[in-house]
Amino acid sequence: MSLAHAIQTMIARNTEKVREINRRYARPRLVMSPAVRWSLLCLRFYLLFLVGLLAYKFITLVVH
Amino acid sequence: MNWVTKFYYQARRVWKAIGVYLVIAGPGLVVMVADNDAGGITTYAATGAKYGYSLIWFLVLLGPVAYYVQEMTVRLGAVTKRGHAEAIFEGFGSFWGWFSLLDLILVDWLTLVTEFIGMTAALKIFGVPGWVTVSAVCALMGFMVLNGRYWTWEKVALIFCALNLIYIPAAFLVHPSVKDVIGEGLIPHFQGGFNGQMFFFLMANIGTTIAPWMLFFQQSSVVDKGLKEKDIGFGKLDTIIGAVATVVVAVFIVIVTGTVLNGVDIDDAAQASKLLMESHHYAGEFMAIGLFDAGLLGAICISLASSWAFGEIFGWAHSLNNKIKEAPWFYLNYFITLISAGAVVLIPGAPLVLITLFVQVVAVTLLPAALVFLILLLNDKKTMGEYANTKTQNVINIAIVAVIIALSTLYGISTLFPDMFG
Numbered sequence: 001m002s003l004a005h006a007i008q009t010m011i012a013r014n015t016e017k018v019r020e021i022n023r024r025y026a027r028p029r030l031v032m033s034p035a036v037r038w039s040l041l042c043l044r045f046y047l048l049f050l051v052g053l054l055a056y057k058f059i060t061l062v063v064h
Numbered sequence: 065m066n067w068v069t070k071f072y073y074q075a076r077r078v079w080k081a082i083g084v085y086l087v088i089a090g091p092g093l094v095v096m097v098a099d100n101d102a103g104g105i106t107t108y109a110a111t112g113a114k115y116g117y118s119l120i121w122f123l124v125l126l127g128p129v130a131y132y133v134q135e136m137t138v139r140l141g142a143v144t145k146r147g148h149a150e151a152i153f154e155g156f157g158s159f160w161g162w163f164s165l166l167d168l169i170l171v172d173w174l175t176l177v178t179e180f181i182g183m184t185a186a187l188k189i190f191g192v193p194g195w196v197t198v199s200a201v202c203a204l205m206g207f208m209v210l211n212g213r214y215w216t217w218e219k220v221a222l223i224f225c226a227l228n229l230i231y232i233p234a235a236f237l238v239h240p241s242v243k244d245v246i247g248e249g250l251i252p253h254f255q256g257g258f259n260g261q262m263f264f265f266l267m268a269n270i271g272t273t274i275a276p277w278m279l280f281f282q283q284s285s286v287v288d289k290g291l292k293e294k295d296i297g298f299g300k301l302d303t304i305i306g307a308v309a310t311v312v313v314a315v316f317i318v319i320v321t322g323t324v325l326n327g328v329d330i331d332d333a334a335q336a337s338k339l340l341m342e343s344h345h346y347a348g349e350f351m352a353i354g355l356f357d358a359g360l361l362g363a364i365c366i367s368l369a370s371s372w373a374f375g376e377i378f379g380w381a382h383s384l385n386n387k388i389k390e391a392p393w394f395y396l397n398y399f400i401t402l403i404s405a406g407a408v409v410l411i412p413g414a415p416l417v418l419i420t421l422f423v424q425v426v427a428v429t430l431l432p433a434a435l436v437f438l439i440l441l442l443n444d445k446k447t448m449g450e451y452a453n454t455k456t457q458n459v460i461n462i463a464i465v466a467v468i469i470a471l472s473t474l475y476g477i478s479t480l481f482p483d484m485f486g
Contacts, residue, residue: 028157039436057480
């Protein structure tokens with residue numbers, strides 16, 4: 001078996017594994033109460049804010 | 065005669081309880097002492113050098129903070145028998161699961177590089193070349209995991225935890241004034257007033273108190289050790305003892321640098337060791353040994369936190385009780401993480417300072433999410449039952465988590481924008 005074939009097989013196997021994980025955890029087990037939904041929404045905004053800051057820092061570094 | 069019998073049975077009960085504790089002890093103690101990793105030692109050394117003993121009271125306050133956060137992982141792990149990564153996937157779905165897992169892998173790897181930086185810098189003081197340190201550490205950590213028993217790994221880790229107490233004799237060697245330590249250190253105040261620089265140091269100390277890997281590590285460790293609901297009490301006791309140990313070590317580092325290097329700006333703990341050696345040779349050497357040990361403990365825990373998390377999600381065998389043949393992917397992941405992080409330190413001209421700074425930034429992308437998930441999971445009464453957070457625990461934990469998130473975020477941002485706090 002060539003190296004390329006081995007790599008191809010490994011990638012295919014792992015892609016299938018990731019798909020299987022996504023299927024297994026497709027539905028969150030935790031009840032999505034208002035408190036949980038609100039917390040997750042805040043987390044999304046928080047992460048967007050951080051990504052924005054990182055992007056700003058990166059752009060200012062490149063420009064200067 | 066009656067009191068003799070009572071005393072005998074009481075003593076037997078206590079002795080039995082100590083015996084059970086010694087069997088269960090480990091995860092809490094190891095994670096808490098490893099919390100004082102190479103980055104932590106640098107932070108405490110710099111704090112002592114900058115502000116003398118005046119912030120000891122603040123470090124004492126951080127003990128309960130660390131305990132309240134970490135004990136939640138004990139309950140979650142013992143009840144669900146799942147690690148934190150798996151609990152997030154299951155509780156919140158694959159989006160948050162992948163986010164946490166991939167972020168954890170990145171943060172852990174970067175932190176592992178900083179542990180190697182600390183270890184090589186520490187042993188360089190004794191004339192040991194970097195490549196020897198990295199090779200020896202990888203070999204030692206390989207030996208620790210490859211014997212195929214969690215118990216052995218944990219006991220070796222506990223020996224390194226004990227070595228972390230080397231800062232206590234170091235403090236006695238520099239002859240601090242006990243009156244000054246108590247007078248200046250235990251009365252809450254801000255020396256020189258509360259300003260931007262003081263705020264930065266407070267943030268840095270909080271930032272080192274709770275790291276993302278600690279949550280993942282302790283929960284997985286509790287699961288791998290096989291703790292059950294009935295062991296939660298002892299698991300909490302283990303975490304309390306660990307929290308006390310971590311504060312004691314932090315305080316004694318501050319005492320050492322606060323006594324000898326008061327007013328000196330310190331960039332890293334290795335520099336502090338060298339400066340100490342000029343006036344107190346053995347104290348400086350102890351500081352360097354402690355720095356190496358702290359880096360090693362951090363590396364021991366961090367590399368496992370990643371491998372456990374990957375194993376949980378991909379369904380590989382992922383226990384230290386498995387032999388290498390039984391859990392090849394788990395050990396492969398462990399060694400790839402370990403060796404690649406060690407190799408980075410040996411690359412000439414590698415951007416090590418940038419990596420050290422970047423760790424703080426990446427950590428604040430994961431820590432708030434992991435803490436919020438922890439609180440939400442601990443409120444899932446369906447799974448946690450009687451071990452779910454009570455109202456009082458929620459008030460305390462939510463307050464602590466809010467403060468940690470705010471200050472660690474500001475600390476991360478201040479790394480990006482260094483002039484923010486003057």
